[in-house]
Every structure is written in C-alpha cells, then in structure tokens.
Amino acid sequence: MPYDGRFAGDPLNVLSGVFGHAGFRGRQEEVVRHVAEGGSGLVLMPTGGGKSLCYQVPALCRPGIGVVVSPLIALMEDQVAALRQQGVAAAALHSDLPEGEGRAILRDLHDGSLKLLYVSPERLVLEGMLNRLEGLPVALFAVDEAHCVSQWGHHFRPEYRGLGVLSERFPRTPRLALTATADPRTVEDIRAQLGLQDDPVFRGGFDRPNIRIEAAPRESERSQLRALLKEHAGQPGAGIVYCGTRARTEQTAEWLRADGHDALAFHAGMDAAAKREAHRRFARGDAVVMCATIAFGMGIDRPDVRWVAHLDLPRSPESWYQEIGRAGRDGLPARALLLYGAGDIALARHRIEDSPAGPEQKRIERQRLDAMVAIAEAATCRRRLLLRCFGEDAPTETCGNCDVCLAPPRLFDGTVAAQKLLSAVLRTGRRFGVAHVVDVLRGRMTEKVAQFAHDRLPTFGVGKDLPDTAWRSVARQLVARGALDVAVENHGELVPTDAARPILKGEEKVLLREEASRPATPRGRAMAGAPAASGDPLFERLRDWRRAEAQAQAVPAYVIFQDRTLAEIAAARPRTLDQLAAIPGVGATKLQRYGAAVLKALAD
DSSP states (O other): OOOOSTTTTOHHHHHHHHHOOSSOOTTHHHHHHHHHTTOOEEEEOOTTSOHHHHHHHHHHHSSSEEEEEOSOHHHHHHHHHHHHHTTOOEEEEOTTSOHHHHHHHHHHHHHTOOSEEEEOHHHHTSHHHHHHHHTSOEEEEEESSGGGGOTTSTTOOGGGGGGGHHHHHOTTSOEEEEESOOOHHHHHHHHHHHTOTTSOEEEOOOOOTTEEEEEEEOSSHHHHHHHHHHHTTTOSSEEEEEOSSHHHHHHHHHHHHHTTOOEEEEOTTSOHHHHHHHHHHHHTTOOOEEEEOTTSOTTOOOTTEEEEEESSOOSSHHHHHHHHTTSOTTSSOEEEEEEEOHHHHHHHHHHHHHSSOOHHHHHHHHHHHHHHHHHHTOSSOHHHHHHHTTTOOOSSSOOSSBHHHHSOOOEEEOHHHHHHHHHHHHHTTSOOOHHHHHHHHHTOOOHHHHHTTGGGSTTTTTTTTSOHHHHHHHHHHHHHTTSEEEETTTTOEEEEOGGGHHHHTTOSOOEEEOOOOOOSSOTTOOOSSOGGGTTOHHHHHHHHHHHHHHHHHTSOGGGTOOHHHHHHHHHHOOOSHHHHHTSTTOOHHHHHHHHHHHHHHHHO
C-alpha cells in the first residue's frame, strides 16, 4: 500500500503511521518540527541516532518532493528500499542506473508521484538538474554525511563544495545538513559552505553507550581477533574488520575463511561487480565478517553489526568514531576493538609530514593523530577522551563500558626504564628495531649481538628485571609520547627525538602504563543485554521467514523488520493485527503487507 499522504501535516502521525514508532528520540522532534515549519539548520547526531527521520518525516509533512544528497550509491539504494517498505514513493538517481530507469525516475519526478529523491552531489549541482527542480515544488534539501563538505572533515569530498549553490538558487526552501562526525572547526566550515551561519545547530550528543570500547597493543593479531570472534560465535548479526591496506583485507579474509568463518574482502581496488556482490551479501543480513579498508564506509546502514575491529590505528578520532559507530545501530550491545602498534603511530606521523598539505592542514592532522594516540594509550576512561574530541563532556568520570573502566590499568614510575631503553637505542647506534634493543637490554647473546659486539655495551643486560612484553610496551609508549620515532621508510629502526633529552637527563618524570594480559571482556563483567533474543526458537523462526521474504524481494533483510523488532514480536507473541501494530517498528504499510504472514509464523 503506497503512502497516500493521509498522515501529512502532523509529524507524530507520520512517525507512527508510516514508520511505526510511538515517539521521537532525543532532539528528533525539535528538528522535525523546525524543518516542517520551513526552517534550516545543521544536525549533529551519533550514528544510529535517527538522523534520517529528521528529514524523512518533514519531507512527508510538507508539500513537494524531498531531495536528499547522499555520497554513495549503496547508501541511497538501502534508504530507498527501506522507504518503499514503508509505502513511501522514493527513488535514487545515480550513474549506475540503466538509461530507461533513469528516464522513468525523471518522469515520476515531474508528474509529482515521488516524495523523496536521493541524488549524488555531482548530479544535483548540474545546471540541468537545478533547472528541473526550480520548476517543481521542493519540500526540502537534506545534505547527508555533511562533514564531506568541509576541507577539515576526515572524508572531504571536493564535489560537495558545490552544494553552496542551494542557498542561492533555493533561498526559501529548508536546507538540513546532517553528520555524525564533526569537531567544532568542521561544524563552522559546514555552516559557512552551505550558507547556514544564521540557522541553529542541533546537537544530539555523541555518546554511544551500548558500544563497548576496547584498545590493546597488537601483540598477536590473529589470536586477538579469534578471541573476539569466539565470544560472538553463534550470535546473529555481522562483524567488520578494518585493515590499513588492500592486501591486508584479502589476507585477513583468507585466514578467517580457513578458520571456518564466512569472511569477505572489500576495498577500492576490487572491480565494481565484486564490490556490489560483497555489499549485497552484507546487506542481505548474512552473518558475515567483512574485512575492509575505509572504502567500506558511509554506505553501511545495517543495524545489527555486533562488533567492529581495527587492525591498524585510525588517522583521527573522527574517523574511528564513524567506523565504530557502524556497530550496534539497533541500540543493542556491541563491541569496538582497536589493535595498534608503535609502527602505526610513526607511519601516520611520517605520512602527515610527507603529504602535500599546507602547514595549517598538517598542524590540524597532527593534533587529530595525537588525540587518537592518547585514546589508544589511555589510562583513564577511553569514552571520556573520545567525547572530548567532539566538545562533549561525559556525564561521569567512568563510563562502565570501556576496557579501562572495567579493568583499570596500573601506572608506575617508568623513568628509569625509559632511560635504559633510550640509552640502549643510542649506544647501539640508532640502527636497530625494538627486537634487537630488547635483546641487548635482556642480555641475550644472539648472533646479531655478537656480530656488533653489543654485549660489551654498558646497557647489555641492564633490563633483565622486565620481560620482553614489558620492554616492547615501554618502547611503544615512548613512541606515543613522541620521545622515540620509528624509521618506517627503512627497517623500523628506533630513533630518539628531541623529546628524549629531558628524560635521559632526569629532568622529566615518565609515568607508564603497566601492561597486564587480560581478556578482551574482563572476567565477571559480561556485556549487558543479549543481542536480540539469540537462541529463542520463535525469534529464529521469524528470522527465517524474514530471510525468505527478503530474498524473494531482493532487498536487505533489515528493511523488512530489524532484529530488534523481531525480538519484541517474539517476546510479545501478538495474536491479532491490532496487537502486532503496537510493536515499535511496525507501521501501517508493513502491518498490511506482512501482518498476516507474521501472525502465521507465530502460530506455526
């Protein structure tokens, strides 16, 4: 049953009748009413915070068509599929469409049968497209992933800069910019570029308390990732492994498949058909592990990603926040695990210095990297440090859902240990990596130690009191604080910096974090709340029905019903359509389309 406008005018009626939700969350209602009344603005909400409703609901309340700017074809198609399930006439206009289908969408646009049109920024700012829209009633413009507008944003897209023309060509049409990741500098640049300086900024808060945040040194990557997978074995939902290079995505997917996991690779170097198939498998609702570069990014709308792991240090807190925010969009418990090494930090610093960016851009990138390193090496609440990057204070000193809060590390005066390691680096000639330096400190007569006569150095054997893992930790923490560099362009040699001098002279005290081998989930502190009724036969029966229905329609499973909705149906066990209608996420169109089938599945 297509949406016929019978709920139009009242946002709450649209929310309930079309989308099946009893009420708005957070600042959604404030934004929706502001736009429905003709206002413009910028929305900052976390991933999974319900940004799409902030423009979808007012577009259905206002006369005319809502035009949504989106950066990725996959994201457009997923949003359109979800809206059509709700009975809303929506379409996406992009370069991959067959010519006939594109012409049909333009016909629907002109005859007024569309309510929401998704379009790329490049397509929208074409003179022909702007001329078309000037001759039509436009309900609003929504610029999704608006951080792409800003040169300070972590995913700057030059083609987004042209969207400033909307304020000139459509001055009386509401314009709404939306993003989950923008620091204060980026916010002001977005407003300036889109002509929103005089319009309000709606901040919805960046905290995602359902995501457990964890970080650890990358000691045994495969073992650490296997431990994470083992804890989520048998649960519905998917996982994402972010890798720093294309080769690593393929290698990681390969050994995970050898372990028996349904693992896929995804990166920009793959051909278009392979990428579409990988995304289709992921979107379909399969319990897959996606091993990807950041090319697998903004097009992810799947709500039941249960965990996200990073095998390399992200370049900024903004990038990391957006990537881990793809977990737990359904509000159920999820995990974010970061594995990193000293080489990651040094490589990122070298890339910034070697980039063609100007001095100011490099300064900002250094600040962002330093903030990311501080989170990774934190001895205090990681969530609190992350939120501070977005100008937000955490409500409490400890969040209770990051590894530091759940198992606080111990600090010790590591000044002497730091001096020993720095001295060993200097006395061996700044020509060796951490493994050889540790051998010297531990007093091991290896072939290389004998070859270079390093057993005759004063530092030979002065570090027998600490194990290898502790010395590697000291080295990594000195890299993090900038006292050591790693010659990543050569063979990973450790090189002291100017910041090492006051440490060696005893003018600066060094507090280090004591490395303790602890499980990713601390003992006795299991994750609160089980993901979506896993193991309930009735829930699994509903998932089987949904999977078959999604395959028959060739749409992602979650656009029919999310796991959270199925779990609530399984718990409530409705026997009538009226009882089913009371479940959040069951709107009027879905009730008519699927109600009888759901009740039959429950009865069976």
